[in-house]
Amino acid sequence: MTAKAAAVRFEDAAVRLGGRTIWSDVSLTVAKGEFVAVLGPNGAGKSTLIKAVLGLLPLAAGSVSVLGRPAGQASGAIGYLPQRRNFDAGTRIRGLDIVHLGLDGARWGVPIPGLPSRARETERVREVIELVGAAGYAEEPIGQLSGGEQQRLLIAQALVRRPQLLLLDEPLDSLDLPNQAAVAALVRRICRQEQVAVMLVAHDINPILGYLDRVVYLAGGKAVEGRPEEVISSGTLSRLYGAPIEVLRASDGRLVVVGQPEAPFVHGDRHAHG
Amino acid sequence: MVELSIFQGVSWNVVSDVQQLFSYPFMVNALEAGTIVAVMAGVTGWFMVLRRQTFAGHTLSVIAFPGAAAASLAGLPLAVGYFGFCGLGALALAGIAGSRRSLSGESAAIGSLQALALALGFLFVSLYQGILNGLDSLLFGTFLGITSDQVTVLLVVAAVTLVLVCVAGRPLFFASVDADVARAAGVPVQLLGFGFLLVLGLSVAETSQITGALLVFSLLVTPAATAHQLTARPGLGIALSVAIALAVTWLGLALAYFSIYPVGFYVTSLAFGIYVLVRLGRGILDRPRATARLAGATS
Ligand SMILES: Nc1ncnc2c1ncn2[C@@H]1O[C@H](COP(=O)(O)OP(=O)(O)O)[C@@H](O)[C@H]1O
Ligand SMILES: [Mg+2]
Numbered sequence: 001m002t003a004k005a006a007a008v009r010f011e012d013a014a015v016r017l018g019g020r021t022i023w024s025d026v027s028l029t030v031a032k033g034e035f036v037a038v039l040g041p042n043g044a045g046k047s048t049l050i051k052a053v054l055g056l057l058p059l060a061a062g063s064v065s066v067l068g069r070p071a072g073q074a075s076g077a078i079g080y081l082p083q084r085r086n087f088d089a090g091t092r093i094r095g096l097d098i099v100h101l102g103l104d105g106a107r108w109g110v111p112i113p114g115l116p117s118r119a120r121e122t123e124r125v126r127e128v129i130e131l132v133g134a135a136g137y138a139e140e141p142i143g144q145l146s147g148g149e150q151q152r153l154l155i156a157q158a159l160v161r162r163p164q165l166l167l168l169d170e171p172l173d174s175l176d177l178p179n180q181a182a183v184a185a186l187v188r189r190i191c192r193q194e195q196v197a198v199m200l201v202a203h204d205i206n207p208i209l210g211y212l213d214r215v216v217y218l219a220g221g222k223a224v225e226g227r228p229e230e231v232i233s234s235g236t237l238s239r240l241y242g243a244p245i246e247v248l249r250a251s252d253g254r255l256v257v258v259g260q261p262e263a264p265f266v267h268g269d270r271h272a273h274g
Numbered sequence: 275m276v277e278l279s280i281f282q283g284v285s286w287n288v289v290s291d292v293q294q295l296f297s298y299p300f301m302v303n304a305l306e307a308g309t310i311v312a313v314m315a316g317v318t319g320w321f322m323v324l325r326r327q328t329f330a331g332h333t334l335s336v337i338a339f340p341g342a343a344a345a346s347l348a349g350l351p352l353a354v355g356y357f358g359f360c361g362l363g364a365l366a367l368a369g370i371a372g373s374r375r376s377l378s379g380e381s382a383a384i385g386s387l388q389a390l391a392l393a394l395g396f397l398f399v400s401l402y403q404g405i406l407n408g409l410d411s412l413l414f415g416t417f418l419g420i421t422s423d424q425v426t427v428l429l430v431v432a433a434v435t436l437v438l439v440c441v442a443g444r445p446l447f448f449a450s451v452d453a454d455v456a457r458a459a460g461v462p463v464q465l466l467g468f469g470f471l472l473v474l475g476l477s478v479a480e481t482s483q484i485t486g487a488l489l490v491f492s493l494l495v496t497p498a499a500t501a502h503q504l505t506a507r508p509g510l511g512i513a514l515s516v517a518i519a520l521a522v523t524w525l526g527l528a529l530a531y532f533s534i535y536p537v538g539f540y541v542t543s544l545a546f547g548i549y550v551l552v553r554l555g556r557g558i559l560d561r562p563r564a565t566a567r568l569a570g571a572t573s
Contacts, residue, residue: 054458075460082454093324093451094506105448106459110440111509141506144560157455 006065007032007165007197008053013062015048022048024061026223028216032164033195035188035211037202037228040218046201047083049218050167053199054080067164074165075106079158083169083201086150091143095134095153098142100125102157125160132156132186147174155183159190166190168200172207180207187211205232206254232257284532295528304417304484304537306425308523311480312493314432316516317439318477319498321470325450328495330367333384334475335490337363337391338482342412343398352412353427356479363391364475368468415486415538417527428480435473442466447508484523485538492542493519500549503556518548 007030014024022045030036038046051057052064055072067074079102087093103121104111111118129138134152137145142153151174158166168187172180188211191198202208205215205228215231217224219240224231231237232255237245246258285291295301322331341359342352370383399409411418439446448456449463457463481490497518501511526541533540 056458075458078458080455080458082458085452085454087451091451092502092506093508097506097508098451101444101448101452102455102459105444105452105456106461107444108441110443113509139506 006030006068007034008064008066008199010052010064011062013052013064014060015045015052015057016060017048017057021060021221023218023221023223026062028223028225030165030197030199030214032197033191034213035191035198035200036214036216036225037200037205037208037212038216038218039202039205039232044218045221046218047169049216049223050080050169050199050201053165053167054078076161077164079161079163079166079196081151081154081158081166081168081171084173085154086147086174087143089143092141093143095138095140095142095145095150096125096129099129099138099153099157099160102160125156128156128160129153131159131190133182148176148179151175152183155186162194163196166196166198166200168198170201170203172202172204177207184208184211209253209255281529281532282534291528291532295531299422300418300420301527301531303420303422303425304527305524307420307428308417308484308527309520310425310428310432311484312519312523313516314435314477315481315493316497316501316519317436317512318473319494319519320501320512320515321439321446321450322474323495323498323502324447325470327470327474328491329381329384330471331474331478331494332491333367333388333391334360334363334478335482335487335494336388336395338478338490339412339487340391340395340398341479342482342487343395343402346408347398347402351424353424353479353483356482357431357476359391360475360479360482361472363387364471367475368471371467371471372464410536411486413486413488414536415484415489415541417484417530417537420483424483428483431476431480435476438469439473442469446470485541486536489538489542492538492545493523496542496545496549497522500545500552503549503552518545522548 009029010026013026015022026049038049040046048057052059053066053071054075055066055070064071066072067077087098100121103125126135129135132152132155134149134156137149138153142150145153151171155168155171158168166187171187172183175183184207187198187200190196199216200208205212209228212228214225215228217231217237217240219237220242222240224236224240226236232247234245234247237247237257244259248256248258250256283294285294295305319331322328337359338356341355341357343355344359345352345355348355366387367384370380370387445456445461446466446469448459449461449466453463477494478490481493485492498515500518501515504514505511522541522544525544526537529535529540530537
């Protein structure tokens with residue numbers, strides 16, 4: 001794989017937060033147009049990995065390049081959906097406006113209605129809202145929508161600029177099973193149609209298993225990457241956790257990880273500071 | 275009639291009453307000042323309500339009181355005290371917000387600042403006995419004695435802040451509703467937060483000069499909160515916020531002119547009345563819609 005083809009490349013990277021190493025020696029590559037899942041237990045540093053890609057957190061060691069540039073310098077070409085973000089019921093702003101901010105929110109000034117460019121943008125916003133299936137409620141105040149409805153609008157916001165890299169932090173979290181499958185299929189379709197590289201943080205691999213190209217698994221302060229069946233295997237996960245892990249495949253193809261220790265156990269130094 | 279005796283010199287003929295209002299230069303000054311203040315408060319208030327910074331806004335209004343009292347004590351124009359103290363107060367709030375305390379620690383720090391401001395205000399008032407006559411207008415507002423110089427200062431400050439708000443409008447809106455994504459998109463979220471506190475301080479300083487320090491909220495919060503209830507469209511919301519602030523200011527000034535009660539009382543009561551009506555209306559409007567949406571979701 002050439003350096004030019006990489007959407008994201010970590011080399012021997014490490015992040016320290018509050019005096020604690022979250023992960024280290026992380027080397028991984030996400031190719032353009034590839035759908036990669038980031039998995040791992042709570043507190044393993046999945047969100048931290050996404051923030052490092054965004055350039056919101058400095059690395060303590062190693063390097064990361066994003067779309068051929070240092071992290072933080074490609075924000076225009078990245079769509080980002082932060083973890084567990086619910087607008088509270090008092091937020092009386094239309095979903096439509098929230099999506100529109102994904103397009104022009106970083107631009108100085110105020111929107112001027114009637115400009116041709118404004119009309120083109122409004123058209124693009126409608127199109128992307130259609131794409132995620134949120135047209136029925138995009139005009140409602142976002143605080144009054146369900147978690148799943150808000151999530152679709154936020155995915156639309158992340159997509160609206162036709163990014164080359166999409167960073168989705170637990171986008172399936174607040175959705176019921178049919179919606180999880182639908183959103184996973186949607187992300188895969190976008191990934192293929194528009195050649196967008198996707199890093200999707202998930203808690204459970206099963207709703208996305210059929211759509212993935214590769215998996216990054218974070219645990220115990222380290223990361224492994226590979227094809228799903230290579231990474232989600234008894235041997236790889238046991239090595240990563242340093243404890244016996246068993247991966248079972250149910251008759252319907254679902255993977256079940258058995259013996260996965262809780263994150264605090266893995267991070268033995270978590271309570272060291274108080 | 276007993277209830278009418280509080281209104282004096284009123285003819286109950288709208289045209290001649292309005293003519294009477296505009297025939298006195300001090301009243302024209304008051305109307306001009308009120309108009310400037312209402313526009314500024316309507317715009318910044320809309321952002322303050324969106325950002326849930328009403329507690330910070332309230333603190334700044336409490337800080338306006340010692341500002342005015344200190345200016346009287348020093349023999350300076352009141353505006354110097356208002357702008358000086360509210361500007362410093364905004365810097366202090368920005369410092370508190372920037373020091374990354376927990377949210378509860380932050381509101382405790384802001385609350386302590388409020389208490390200190392009140393204590394200072396009463397200290398200055400008791401140091402300078404002469405001010406006591408003017409104490410109620412510092413707290414509850416006055417429309418008397420607004421000079422045309424004062425109007426000019428209000429206009430310049432309002433124009434500068436409104437230009438700043440226009441330049442930063444869209445990223446400020448982004449940072450206010452969606453700070454995480456805005457930051458990732460390259461919006462200077464923290465800088466805008468500091469800048470907005472400063473704008474808020476200037477707005478409070480302007481508004482205090484009409485409504486008094488204690489009733490700043492009637493122009494800064496109530497019209498904006500009403501506008502948020504009325505519409506979820508940002509542009510329309512800001513326009514409505516300004517329109518309501520203008521309406522209650524003009525009506526409040528007219529009522530105060532013809533009556534014995536301070537202008538702040540009327541502005542506050544009118545704004546509150548509109549807010550309650552809109553809240554009630556919103557409750558009635560939202561119920562069938564929410565039920566319909568729920569029914570749609572389950573079918
Ligand atoms: N600003 C911070 N300072 C100190 N520790 C942090 C900070 N942010 C996150 N952490 C810690 O880093 C670890 C990884 O967090 P995170 O990346 O959110 O995990 P995940 O997304 O995998 O659940 C957690 O143990 C969390 O407590
Ligand atoms: Mg996380």
